[in-house]
Amino acid sequence: MEHAILRPQAERRYQEELAALRVWDQGNRKPENWLLSPKAVRLFILGSSQPVDCGGQAVTIRKKYLGNDALVERCIITLAGNRGLMLVGEPGTAKTMLSELLSAAISGCSTNTVQGTAGTTEDMIKYSWNYALLLANGPSRQALVPAPLYVGMEKGILTRFEEITRTPAEVQDSLISVLSDKVLNSPELGDDGLLFARPGFNVIGTANTRDKGVNEMSSALKRRFNFETVQPVGDVALEKQIILNEVGALAAAAGITQPLDEEAAELLATTYHELREGVSAEGHRLERPAAVMSTAEAVSVYYQTMMTAWYYGDGRMDAGCLVEHLVGAVAKESDEDMGKIEGYFSTAVRDKARREGGAWTRYYEARSRLK
Ligand SMILES: Nc1ncnc2c1ncn2[C@@H]1O[C@H](COP(=O)(O)OP(=O)(O)O)[C@@H](O)[C@H]1O
Numbered sequence: 325m326e327h328a329i330l331r332p333q334a335e336r337r338y339q340e341e342l343a344a345l346r347v348w349d350q351g352n353r354k355p356e357n358w359l360l361s362p363k364a365v366r367l368f369i370l371g372s373s374q375p376v377d378c379g380g381q382a383v384t385i386r387k388k389y390l391g392n393d394a395l396v397e398r399c400i401i402t403l404a405g406n407r408g409l410m411l412v413g414e415p416g417t418a419k420t421m422l423s424e425l426l427s428a429a430i431s432g433c434s435t436n437t438v439q440g441t442a443g444t445t446e447d448m449i450k451y452s453w454n455y456a457l458l459l460a461n462g463p464s465r466q467a468l469v470p471a472p473l474y475v476g477m478e479k480g481i482l483t484r485f486e487e488i489t490r491t492p493a494e495v496q497d498s499l500i501s502v503l504s505d506k507v508l509n510s511p512e513l514g515d516d517g518l519l520f521a522r523p524g525f526n527v528i529g530t531a532n533t534r535d536k537g538v539n540e541m542s543s544a545l546k547r548r549f550n551f552e553t554v555q556p557v558g559d560v561a562l563e564k565q566i567i568l569n570e571v572g573a574l575a576a577a578a579g580i581t582q583p584l585d586e587e588a589a590e591l592l593a594t595t596y597h598e599l600r601e602g603v604s605a606e607g608h609r610l611e612r613p614a615a616v617m618s619t620a621e622a623v624s625v626y627y628q629t630m631m632t633a634w635y636y637g638d639g640r641m642d643a644g645c646l647v648e649h650l651v652g653a654v655a656k657e658s659d660e661d662m663g664k665i666e667g668y669f670s671t672a673v674r675d676k677a678r679r680e681g682g683a684w685t686r687y688y689e690a691r692s693r694l695k
Pocket residue numbers: 388389390391413414415416417418419420421422530557566570619620623
């Protein structure tokens with residue numbers, strides 16, 4: 325039996341869908357070395373309203389990214405061309421998720437990834453050496469240890485570069501020649517040192533606008549990428565749906581069989597949406613917290629509350645517990661943020677409790693847990 329793993333990579337999590345789409349995809353136009361056509365990649369990420377017919381078998385393709393369909397289409401087309409794709413935006417807007425889904429669908433591999441940090445070096449991007457082999461036999465392809473960029477070029481697959489702006493600018497710039505000439509030189513190997521990229525190679529970068537930022541990226545590097553800004557979900561109903569989908573998947577993987585509570589998802593989706601926008605549906609002007617109010621955060625607040633109910637409680641989402649986990653998620657950046665949340669409860673939540681009652685009233689009554 326296969327070992328369970330905590331978070332299977334996208335190509336494994338969705339292997340049935342991907343296999344079905346390969347059958348469905350017969351006859352569609354496809355860039356060289358892509359496993360799926362742009363049409364099928366789009367379908368994989370955006371899902372289909374009806375099950376697709378894959379050789380007589382009907383397979384449902386789940387919608388994975390909710391939001392801007394045109395953005396997804398443009399991303400796919402960019403990757404078929406000769407520029408890299410740079411996804412920029414606030415944390416928690418599904419940049420990483422999109423980059424994983426695109427790589428899984430196009431190359432069948434989402435793990436060929438550089439994680440950008442302040443300590444990322446060129447070795448971690450291009451290649452390094454197995455020193456035992458290097459000393460024994462001198463420089464050779466066998467002694468060279470390929471890093472994700474090398475692997476992507478050699479195999480003709482996508483290389484992901486997460487949080488690219490966290491790496492020092494001069495290290496980022498080592499991508500420039502590779503992205504323009506599609507060739508990587510390892511001078512140590514002499515005449516054999518030129519690696520020409522195979523078709524199918526490209527780079528997907530992600531960058532958070534809260535980090536040091538794309539401003540510091542060199543303009544030479546910027547020109548090698550098409551930039552796509554991923555916006556936070558703009559619609560409460562959609563955000564609620566994402567919360568329910570994501571928590572549903574987390575709970576299923578953890579063997580938690582407690583039914584999902586739509587009202588709790590609605591409270592959280594509304595709270596996160598309104599605090600992010602700085603205005604409530606009733607027209608109260610709200611102070612935006614400095615902490616990131618992303619959908620991903622809302623998912624984690626919901627899931628924490630759910631686990632508390634599952635392991636300690638009676639399986640019902642408790643409003644007091646929800647508020648406590650909300651505090652845990654928001655009280656990170658500054659003390660002022662808690663005041664802003666209290667302000668939200670004493671205006672917007674109060675009004676919704678008066679108007680709608682029910683879950684909003686329980687939520688409002690739990691405001692004493694905001695400490
Ligand atoms: N538009 C969206 N559609 C689907 N899921 C979303 C969306 N926005 C956020 N999410 C959820 O938020 C999670 C966090 O996204 P992630 O890719 O880590 O964000 P980022 O890399 O932008 O910081 C996703 O895995 C997904 O569960």
